[in-house]
Amino acid sequence: MTDLTANSRLIDPFGRSVSYLRLSVTDRCDLRCQYCMSEKMTFLPRDQVLSLEELYRVAAVFEGLGVSKIRVTGGEPLIRKGVDGLLRDIGKLAGINQLAITTNGTQLASRALVLKQAGVTALNISLDTLDHDRFNQVTRVGSLTQVLKGIDAACEQGFERVRLNSVVMPDDNLDDCLDLMYFAISKGIDIAFIEEMPLQQKGSKRQHDYVMSERLRAYLSQHEELRSSNIDTGGPARYWQTSSGTRVGFISPMSHNFCGDCNRVRVTVEGKLLLCLGNDNAIDLRAMMRDGASDQQLREAVIQAMQLKPERHHFDIDNNIEVVRFMSETGG
Numbered sequence: 001m002t003d004l005t006a007n008s009r010l011i012d013p014f015g016r017s018v019s020y021l022r023l024s025v026t027d028r029c030d031l032r033c034q035y036c037m038s039e040k041m042t043f044l045p046r047d048q049v050l051s052l053e054e055l056y057r058v059a060a061v062f063e064g065l066g067v068s069k070i071r072v073t074g075g076e077p078l079i080r081k082g083v084d085g086l087l088r089d090i091g092k093l094a095g096i097n098q099l100a101i102t103t104n105g106t107q108l109a110s111r112a113l114v115l116k117q118a119g120v121t122a123l124n125i126s127l128d129t130l131d132h133d134r135f136n137q138v139t140r141v142g143s144l145t146q147v148l149k150g151i152d153a154a155c156e157q158g159f160e161r162v163r164l165n166s167v168v169m170p171d172d173n174l175d176d177c178l179d180l181m182y183f184a185i186s187k188g189i190d191i192a193f194i195e196e197m198p199l200q201q202k203g204s205k206r207q208h209d210y211v212m213s214e215r216l217r218a219y220l221s222q223h224e225e226l227r228s229s230n231i232d233t234g235g236p237a238r239y240w241q242t243s244s245g246t247r248v249g250f251i252s253p254m255s256h257n258f259c260g261d262c263n264r265v266r267v268t269v270e271g272k273l274l275l276c277l278g279n280d281n282a283i284d285l286r287a288m289m290r291d292g293a294s295d296q297q298l299r300e301a302v303i304q305a306m307q308l309k310p311e312r313h314h315f316d317i318d319n320n321i322e323v324v325r326f327m328s329e330t331g332g
């Protein structure tokens with residue numbers, strides 16, 4: 001595994017080195033997943049959204065500071081017009097050795113080849129159930145058939161890595177997790193189960209919907225041997241491995257604080273540099289760029305911003321929850 005932190009000039013007050021940027025290219029989406037968006041969303045007006053040139057500039061500034069992994073996300077990144085060209089340009093930045101996308105998979109059947117050609121190395125594809133009705137219920141508008149075709153197209157392209165992301169919702173899909181794990185094994189790809197995070201409005205019923213990773217892992221282990229492993233892909237997942245080699249990851253923001261080795265920051269599609277998913281410390285890169293800041297000034301602002309990175313987030317099911325943003329706004 002490449003040491004992502006080796007060249008980073010971004011060090012926070014707790015000695016953590018930031019080498020991974022999650023860059024959101026849109027807040028819009030063709031789905032409306034229950035845990036991520038409300039049914040009726042208001043999206044940002046176009047002038048508040050970073051242009052493709054501004055997005056590239058942000059990527060280049062971070063690359064100049066030693067960031068070596070960029071994950072392009074959203075909203076649904078593949079519905080942003082011009083994203084293929086943006087990816088191609090980011091992929092050419094000399095310091096970027098991992099260019100990843102997180103996608104809902106709806107566009108992949110026709111786009112997987114273009115993404116591979118653009119230099120994308122890894123795909124995370126969201127899939128919470130293999131049941132058609134339930135998929136439609138969770139996503140409100142989606143077609144599972146379309147996503148399954150997209151997953152097949154991605155598998156054919158031979159990306160370095162394809163991983164399914166499954167948000168675990170007790171009311172909706174706990175009993176699907178086993179099927180999802182076997183589906184990943186059958187496709188020869190990885191899977192990560194994510195505890196649902198309370199990123200919506202306070203008072204929403206979804207605040208209490210989450211399943212502890214430990215409980216899920218114990219359940220899956222009753223059916224398939226999961227060997228512990230120290231695989232580190234530079235993200236928050238902790239991995240176990242099946243005998244076939246599929247990595248089964250657990251992302252546990254609720255039950256296990258994963259902040260100790262946090263190496264990442266996010267830039268929203270409005271150009272806000274967010275230092276932590278779990279609080280609102282941010283600086284406004286869009287305002288700086290539109291006020292004529294030089295690349296050097298942007299780099300200095302980003303270095304300074306590292307001082308705002310908190311030691312940890314405080315998602316907590318019983319106490320005050322800090323974050324009230326939608327995941328699609330934050331950039332998942």
Ligand code: SAM
Pocket residue numbers: 029035036073074075076077102103104124125126165166167194195196197198199327328331332
């Ligand atoms: N549209 C793309 C997709 O669905 O993969 C990328 C953006 S989405 C916001 C990124 C990831 O965040 C997805 O894997 C999604 O399942 C996850 N996500 C969204 N809301 C979440 C929540 N409340 N808790 C945990 N994960 C969430």
Ligand code: SF4
Pocket residue numbers: 029030031032033036037074075076104126327328
């Ligand atoms: Fe769209 Fe992804 Fe959010 Fe689902 S999780 S609504 S696909 S942005």
